[in-house]
Amino acid sequence: MAVDEDGLTPHVRGVFVSRSEVMDADDVRRALWRMAHEILEHNQGVSDVALIGLQTGGVPLARKLAANLAEIEGSNIPVGYLDVAFYRDDIGLRPVSPREPTEIPFDLSAKTVVLVDDVLFTGRTIRAALDAVTDFGRPASVQLAVMVDRGHRELPIRPDFVGKNIPTRRDELVDVREDSVQIGEYKESDQ
Amino acid sequence: MTPAKHVRGVEDLGKDGILEILELSNHFLEVSNRRIPKVPALRGKTVANLFFDDSTRTRLSFEKAAKRLSADVMNFSVSSSSVKKGESLRDTVETISAMGVEAIVVRHKSVGVPWMLTQWTDASIINAGDGAHEHPTQSLADCYTITQQLGSIAGKRIIIVGDIKHSRVARSNVKAFSALGASVALVAPPTLLPSSIENWPVDIIPDLDVAIKEADVIYLLRMQLERQEESLVPSLREYTNLYGLTFDRSKQLQKTALVMHPGPMNRGVEISDNVPNLPNAVITNQVGNGVIVRMAVLYHILGSGIALAGLNSEDEDND
């Protein structure tokens, strides 16, 4: 998932090769339960909360968090999906194409918007997402939930809800799946 | 696929390129429906509209597309530029290029001008119509409209009716529709068909009343009034009787068949006054989609990085 989660047309010809598994399926499940509770606690309920999953890695996590919140609180909360390609700061430097649709079927004005992504790295995707959200309305506040914070921030952005902090080398890759989180790297393929 | 550097003709994109533009268009359709229908994707990029031949509609469509992508737009039109003072095409393009533009949208009454310009500038060239040759972005808007309405173009019967000989829209659409798997038929008086089209992937059907029954799409071309003066048709009245989509004739259309026209329409000539109001007439959709696909074309070219000398793969962002 993390291999192409930044919405880039992959131009490094290679395949993700896992080196170690840092979270197993239970770890992921428990982290999502904890994060749901933290969101509830932090916002004193979910009456004004909306989740926006960032395409593509954040979308299944946003769905799962919404399901957890619904189970805890007994009410459905709005979930949207956002592809930030058009807001990226590296357009024109390399091919940047949107992968999946943007769908925000609710008015996010005055809402507490929780952006959900799989990995927080340089912070540039979140910067793009903040700009994009502004074009859809004026939220009361914007918060950030990520499964993995791997460090190496290039912008003053910090997460509000984290599944796990994982120190990494800059050249490593983090692959978040629904049943595991792996660290690895690209291996050049024969192509 | 490698993004195209230019969109001078349908062949610069090919089937894969067309499909990619149509896919991108879905995203820009969504953008266009937003509260603020504008994205910062092409901030800092400059698009020059270089129109040697008046076409306010096409120019405005490109201008709106560029602005929705936050590109800067410079407009040059023949009446305000120095071409009339004897400045050459080459001088004009080199001057605009020297001001720093990433893309030039060009409309010219002569065939081949978009291809000529690439000798004199590094900017990407987008053809907004060259003589009777090509009008690829109109064709993309048409492909997108058909795909939206009918789900896909593959396997559809599309009949193009009217002045094929002088029509850049027809030439681009024959290429694009057939590349996407449609079966295309042309219906026109012999004087308005090009002389040698045996290599074109089309059928020729002489009688509109025969062709109309099998059409999934009927695409009407604008009938220039001067064709009558050139004696290419005896009279517009006779043209309308034989090749116009009159209200009576429109009853022969299949229920789901689309009625299309690139505009501007000559109501009462190629299309009867009330036909554009039929539920399956998607002529205004074509106009709206024109802006959408032009956003996709500009983004495809300028957002891809292909316009830059070398791609910098060091700048990988796993974020």
Added chain:
Amino acid sequence: MTEVVIKGGTVLDKTGSKKADIAIGADGNIAQIGEDIAGGEVIDATGCIVTSGLVDLNSHFCQPGDEEIETISSGTRSAVLGGYTAVMLMPHTSPTIDSAAAVKEMQSLRSEALCHIEFSGSLTVDGLGEALSPIGEMASLGIRFFVHSNFSSLNASLLRRAMEYGTKFDATIGLTPFIDGIGHMHEGVVSSDLGIQGIAIEEEEILTYQFVRMAQLTGARLHLQQISSPKAIEIISAAKTDGVSITCEVSPHHLALTDEEVRSYRTVYKVAPPLRTKKETEGIKELILSGQVDAIATSHSPKPRHLIDLPFEEAPYGTIGLETAFAVSATELNAPLSEILSAMSWVPAEIAGLEATHGGVLSEGRPGNLIVVDENKQWSPSVSEVAIKNMDSPFDGCQLTGKIKDTLVNGNVVVSNGEVQI
């Protein structure tokens, strides 16, 4: 006294070929043809053919009127580089050569030329096809060739009168069966694809037939210029059999290039009549080899850079060709050199009335209008190599076989080893 000796080559003329040296005397005439001639400046012709200089029947230099494009001086420079020792200039200058005064002005420019220049007069005033030029007045100054090339004007009755009137002055009437109408290129697959108005080849054939019949009616001597249709040549051949006094020429570009070139939108391919299809280029080549084409003539017609850079439909007709004509014809025809020289030197010299000084038979006492040809030399024209005035050639980058090594005009070496000496 021997001034120049062309040594070691094979001398080729109408009568045949033999190994021989040619000595040029101080008077510029051929002094001796024989073996092992010594003395004077030596031109090494080892492995080369030595023959009479080429004669072009259809060149457009732009003097007077458009000297920044081409002058007598720059045009004849191209000519001698291409092996021409005589060129016939067309009268479409500014002003048009349609009066005795204009002819006299042209004749005064001969001193600027690097080779012999012959002049033609315009058949009609200003070339407009509206009124007959003073043919007799021009004929009295030696003009024997009168042309008209744009048949969007000139009606049949005026053409008939011109032909009838010309017979009194032993005139040759040069006509190009071309109508400058709404078309810009050959009508066919390419024009249909590109959406450029076409010119049907049948137009040329119909005009040719009209001209031929009118020549038969009036007894005029006709030379049809720049034929691009094999059928038109067949019409001309049939007329010759009928006793009509008629000759015809084709251009090198109509042998080598087709309308497919227009897909590049380069205006060097915009010529009148237009480039046709492979079927026509092949047909014309066969007709040359069967002796049905009298001459190959360049229609060398330069246009300046700012006109070359116009869109195809807006650009004027014309392309350059003097420097490449021999190589293009030799490469395309791939025939014995004598057949190419017949069409480029011997017959054109007769049509131009220059047979006393050019073409034909090489013998002692004739003017030293000679070329040394390296038949097997491979080369590729480029802008820097070909253009005198930075003009694109339609043959830039083409692989050609056969090159003019040396050119002598009246015994003077004007081109030596492919370099102009003056």
